Amino acid sequence: MSAVNITNVAVLDNPTAFLNPFQFEISYECLVPLDDDLEWKLIYVGSAEDENYDQQLESVLVGPVNVGTYRFVLQADPPDPSKIREEDIIGVTVLLLTCSYMGQEFMRVGYYVNNDYDDEQLREEPPAKVLIDRVQRNILADKPRVTKFPINFHPEPSTSAGQQQQEPQTASPENHTGNGDGSKPEADQ
Secondary structure, three states: OOOEEEEEEEEEOOOEEOOOOEEEEEEEEEOOOEOOOEEEEEEEEOOOOOHHHOEEEEEEEEOOEOOEEEEEEEEEOOOOHHHOOHHHHOEEEEEEEEEEEOOEEEEEEEEEEEEEEOOHHHHHOOOOOOOHHHEEEEEOOOOOEEEEOOOOOOOOOOOHHHOOOOOOEEOOOOOOEOOOOOOOOOOOO
16 A cells, blocks of 8 residues: 555646646645655656657655645646657657655656647648647546556665565556556557
8 A cells, every 4th residue: 555645636727838837736645654755757758769858847846744635736847849859749649747755656647648730720731840839738637547656655774775676556546547567558549
């Protein structure tokens, strides 16, 4: 059983322009007091073929965390389009929200993101060079992929360095599914 459970993630300002900030209202509960901070990260997958195009949009530390329920808004700048291959800007990609404790990731929420032009004519006849100010981002907020990883929330100082990587556990909270195998989620048919 995890010491921290995400109870809700609400995607705010969605759909919106590609260049607008991301905003997530995150609710979670802590079941035991934690001495260290939780680290929340937001990662934009720039290319399905090459993780070198992934961009960490934000990383925030929250804590120390006592027993109770918490809620905060995580806001992050949009990805830098100059660091994404032109052919990967338009279309479907993935956004990852992760939570870690003492360097151990224990929760990952993946969202599909569809980037397309805000105008039907541009969608039907796309220009040779992407007009980034006309691209709209739509996060498929109702179909997140949630994956949980078992970690030791209270490692002993002598054993924490020698711990082996554990296999992830897939969680299926209401309206959530997980692939649990470390692969990127596949589109629903």
